[in-house]
Amino acid sequence: MEKGPAASGSIEDRLQHPAFRQPKDFDVKVWRYMDLAKYMWLLTKSRLVFTRLDELADQHEGTLTARTVEWMKRFIQENKTKDGWDVISKMFQDSRRTTFVCCWHAGNYESEAMWRLYCGPAGSVAIQTTYRRLVEFAAGHLDVYIGCVNYIDYERDNFPVANAFIPPMHKRMAFAHEHEVRLVYSPAAYRGSFDPLRVPLIETFPWDCRQMVERIHVSPYAPEYFFKAVRATTHMADPTLEARLVWSYIKGAPVL
Numbered sequence: 188m189e190k191g192p193a194a195s196g197s198i199e200d201r202l203q204h205p206a207f208r209q210p211k212d213f214d215v216k217v218w219r220y221m222d223l224a225k226y227m228w229l230l231t232k233s234r235l236v237f238t239r240l241d242e243l244a245d246q247h248e249g250t251l252t253a254r255t256v257e258w259m260k261r262f263i264q265e266n267k268t269k270d271g272w273d274v275i276s277k278m279f280q281d282s283r284r285t286t287f288v289c290c291w292h293a294g295n296y297e298s299e300a301m302w303r304l305y306c307g308p309a310g311s312v313a314i315q316t317t318y319r320r321l322v323e324f325a326a327g328h329l330d331v332y333i334g335c336v337n338y339i340d341y342e343r344d345n346f347p348v349a350n351a352f353i354p355p356m357h358k359r360m361a362f363a364h365e366h367e368v369r370l371v372y373s374p375a376a377y378r379g380s381f382d383p384l385r386v387p388l389i390e391t392f393p394w395d396c397r398q399m400v401e402r403i404h405v406s407p408y409a410p411e412y413f414f415k416a417v418r419a420t421t422h423m424a425d426p427t428l429e430a431r432l433v434w435s436y437i438k439g440a441p442v443l
Contacts, residue, residue: 198322198325198326201325201331201332201333202322202333202334204332204334204352205347205348205350206332206334206350206352206353206355206356207332207333207334207335207352207356207371208334208335208337208356209334209335210293210318210335210368212318213317213318213319213322214317214318214319215293215294215295215317215318216293216294216295216296216315216316216317216318216401217291217292217293217315217316217317217318217321217368218291218292218293218294218297218298218301218313218314218315218404219289219290219291219292219313219314220292220301220302220305220306220311220312220313221306221311221312221313221314222306222310222311222312223310223311223312223413223416223417223420226312226314226403226417226420227420227424229314229394229396230396230420230421230424230425230428231424232391233393233394233395233396234391234392234393234394235289235324235391235392235393235394236289236389236390236391237287237288237289237370237372237389237390237391237392238287238288238289238388238389239284239285239286239287239386239387239388239389240283240284240286240287240288240355241283241284242388242389243288245358245359245362247341247358247359248283248355248358249282249283249286249354249355250279250283250354251279251346251354252339252340252341252342252344252345252346252357253341253342254342254343254344254345255345255346255349257345258345259272259275259349260272262349263275275349278351279351279354280381281378281379281381282351282354282373282378283354283355284381284386285373285374285377285378285381285386286351286355286371286372286373287371287372287373287389287390288355288369288370288371288372289369289370289372290365290367290368290369291321291367291368291369291370292365292366292367292368293318293335293366293367293368294366297313297404297435297436297437298364298366299407299437300364301313301365302406302407302408302435302437306406310406310409310413311405311406311409312403312404312405312406312417313403313404313406313435314396314400314402314403314404315400315401315402315403315404316399316400316401317401318333318368320398320399321333321368321370324370324392324394324399325370328372328392330372330373330374330375331370331371331372331392332352332370332371332372332373333368333369333370333371334356334368334369334371335356335366335367335368335369336356336357336358336365336367336368336369337356337357337358338357338358338359338360338362338363339357339358339359339360340359340360341359351373352371352373355369355371356369356371372390372392374390396424396425396428397425397427397428400428400431401431402431402432402433403417403421403428403431403432403433404433404434404435404436405417405432405433405434405435406435407434407435407436407437407438414434417432418432
């Protein structure tokens with residue numbers, strides 16, 4: 188039984204890891220929806236935030252399915268493994284609290300649902316890049332992986348292998364509308380017994396907006412003054428990005 192993440196290597200090796208399903212089209216657009224405060228932080232700090240799995244809103248993030256638990260307990264009993272269920276379950280719980288993710292929506296068009304669900308009715312923006320650029324970002328950081336989230340039935344389905352990278356890359360079917368792409372960071376320094384004083388709630392990585400961002404979209408439900416505020420903020424942080432700022436296409440008026 189494989190307990191933990193495999194050692195990180197080249198980006199080619201990481202893209203072939205069985206936990207990280209890759210898209211057919213590496214040029215598919217990816218979107219990160221956020222409020223103005225998070226956008227300003229990204230611009231001024233040039234840092235991309237990764238959040239610890241157990242700090243995300245969905246309490247099932249990084250957990251095991253019911254059938255996976257049943258299978259693992261049966262495997263342990265039948266094979267009389269060195270480590271019992273208590274040890275294995277604690278390993279997965281600790282992995283959940285030492286794994287960080289950065290979440291994106293994949294799709295070549297904006298998602299009206301994502302605007303409403305993750306940004307509120309008005310004050311929000313979405314930065315858009317491509318999956319290929321996120322791969323290039325991951326390539327520059329040895330312990331960062333990338334892949335598409337798999338959506339399954341947590342009551343009926345079980346995970347294919349007992350690898351600690353599998354739970355972060357699966358979610359319940361109720362979230363399938365997210366079409367999520369995840370950057371995953373699981374530093375070796377945090378693995379082992381979880382220490383809340385040593386493991387932070389977030390991790391950040393250098394992020395070059397000029398190189399990585401293709402477009403900056405403003406919510407279709409935002410008022411005119413909000414667009415102007417985003418434009419002013421963008422200009423102050425980096426004038427070269429101002430030309431990439433656009434209204435959401437959803438805001439467009441009908442032709443008839």
